[in-house]
Amino acid sequence: MSSITTREAPRGFSSAEYMTCLTGIVWREGLRFLHQRERFVSALVRPLVWLFIFAAGFRQVLGISIIPPYETYILYEVYIAPGLMAMIQLFNGMQSSLSMVYDREMGNMRTLLVSPLPRGFLLFCKLLAGTAVSLLQVYAFLLIAWLWDITPPPQGYLTVLPALILSGLMLGSLGMLISSGIKQLENFAGVMNFVIFPMFFASSALYPLWRVQEGNPYLYYLCEANPFTHAVELIRFALYGQVNWISLAVVALCTIVFMIGAILAYDPSRGLARRGPAGGEG
Amino acid sequence: MTTTRRYPAATKNRRPTPLGLREAVQKKPHIELHSSTTHYAKLSQAGEAKTARGQMSRILETALLAALVLAAAPAHAFIAYVSNEKSNTVSVIDTDSWTVTKTIKVGQRPRGIDFTRDGKFVMVAVGDDDTIQVIDAKTQTVVDSLPSGPDPELFAQDAAGKTLYVANENDNTVTVIDLEKRARLGDIQVGVEPEGMTISPDGKTLINTSETTNMAHFIDTSSRQIVANVLVDARPRFAEYKHDSSEVWVSSEIGGTVSIIDPKKHEVIGKVTFEIPGLRKEAIQPVGIGMTRDDKTAFVALGPANRIAVVDVASRKVTKYLLVGQRVWHVAFTPDEKYLLTTNGVSNDVSVIDVAAQKVIKTIQVGELPWGIAIAP
Secondary structure (H helix, E strand, O other): OHHHHOOOOOOOHHHHHHHHHHHHHHHHHHHHHHHOHHHHHHHHHHHHHHHHHHHHHHHOOOOOOOOOOOOOOOOOOHHHHHHHHHHHHHHHHHHHHHHHHHOOOOOOHHHOOOOOOOOOHHHHHHHHHHHHHHHHHHHHHHHHHHHOOOOOOOOOHHHHHHHHHHHHHHHHHHHHHHOOOOOOHHHHHHHHHHHHHHHOOOOOOOOOOOOOOOOHHHHHHHHHEEEEEEEEHHHHHOOOOOOOOHHHHHHHHHHHHHHHHHHHOOOOOOOOOOOOOOOOOO | HHHHHHHHHHOOOOOOOOHHHHHHHHHHHOOOOOOOHHHHHHHHHHHHHHHHHHHHHHHHHHHHOOOOOOOOOOOOEEEEEEEEEEOOOOEEEEEOOOOEEEEEEEEEEEOEEEEEOHHHHHEEEHHOOEEEEEOOOOOOOOOOOOOOOOEEEEEEEEOOOEEEEEEEOOOOEEEEOOOOOOOEEEEOOOOEEEEEEOOOOOOEEEEEEEEEOOOEEEEEOOHHHHEEEEEEEOOOOEEEEEEOOOEEEEEOOOOEEEEEEEEOEEEEEEEEEEEOOOOOHHHHOOOOOOEOOOOOEEEEEEEOOOOEEEEOOOOOOEEEEEEEOOOOEEEEEOOOOOEEEEEOOOOOOOEEEEEOOOOOEEEEEEEEEHHHHHHOO
16 A cells, blocks of 8 residues: 555556555455345345246246257246346346445445546446456356256356356446436436336347247347347357357447446536536535 | 467367267357358457467367377267158268258158168168168168068067067058068067067067057067067057066056056056146157166157156156157167157257256257157167
8 A cells, every 4th residue: 555655656557556446346345245145135036036936937938949059949947047147237237336326325435436546447446346246146046047957068157257247347337327317316216117127028038039029020129229138148158158249249339338428427527526416415 | 380280180080079079179169150240240350260269279179189088988970860750751860960961762651760780771661651661871772671561660670680570550460571581471460550669688579569459469479479468558659678678668658657567477567657847747648768778767758748758767756857849759879878869750850868967968950750760880
């Protein structure tokens, strides 16, 4: 720490300083997550309810066609597993941006913002922290799913990691972008309903898109345009050691757009400040 | 640089490898672009992909060679022949690449299919042509036919591969054929709609099941007389001897069970029953049975239940159900017993089960209404 204070040139920061900031934020997020045991449990229960109850009811629905990346017929629970992994990340992304609103209301955010490091970097650290937490949740889910006989190839657990990081960043930055427009915690629930549910249901998480296309072609286009669909497909292919290039491109592009959007929205000269003082005081 | 040059040569001479490794090699460099990729992505990634692919495959080749050295007995590629009842063809599947390498035109309604013991010929019962056609495994063309009765469905041969016994579905007879002379030796009268055929490992007893009479007929092969009839559940389709000759398993399509018969006492001594949550009982129609050589595990095809039941032979209990294609009829092991192949009639494909892992790893499209399957010894 002393190296920071005694530093002569105030311009620019060393990578060590960036690392200190990054580990600080990730550590805090991790601690917060671990201390909120209910959050961990609820983050796990949500997809498991889908897996154990919802999928059990729809078990016979699938198994009628082979779609990539699968090479044989699969049970419904195997199909929805990647969708549920993405759902964990979606909720987590929204939740960690919810915590931003909370931080702002409680005034914790100011502690963070006094850091001399660039605002964009701080937000990026926050995103990484959120993604890291979502990874913990996803792998815990995968472990339970494995006991439930959802067994992707062993190397899939490794190949899915980069996909999870990318989709975690995308959903986190989306949450952050949304959270920048929310001043009070109470408003967030509404946004969750307007963002999470449409995104989740209008995607390939619960049903293959050819099924949607059969029912309603317009809905199919909507699903295709939904970045969450591509997050799901990216995870699905990566879990079986394959790359879905279109999804990768879409998710990467969306991550950049959302992230830039969030950084701009949190820029004191454009976003928050212009809308008046930070929440909690208004 | 020397290593880069050496490896393609090594690849050429590579022996067939276990599927897992082989697939890893084919799959991992999947930096190969997805068919629906945009041009933009192609342009931006092509350069990196090339080098990455080269490097990746080099690493994998090294791993592969290492694994080959470690692996005691590498698997060999086998050839599977699948009879397609509706398209009147036989699909030839290479078990190394898991692709259909050839489709052979045969007579009408091909069903029962098997290799001659020497592995040189494939016999396929073409029911609507009232004969058994012989396919030369080398040229993969039909070269001859055998004199069966009308509408042959399934057949069994003795251990030496000299005598063939054919169940003629429409004639209530079993035809005995001399395989060397390719001549008919005689007929044995059995029940109505004979189908399932199996022969005891010592070749002394032939068992035929008749679908409408609901019986397993025990036939003495030397006298060609029925020595016992055992009543089983409705519509017996298939019979299989345990390799130690202690039991005969007979599947009943309508009864939804597998009856286990003591071949000495000619009595049903047990039954395997099936239950799949969420499926109605009528959908469970056991037909084909495959038993591992150690007599520990049996795989039973459950027809429209679209499942293969994995049965623990000792306890006669189902331990697992594996999802395959629709209306699965018959099964066949590769000679190394690493894989079990199933014919799925309605979905027109063949599913591949990893026997050790008890997992379905792949499903391959074949002709219409695949019925029987035989794998080269």
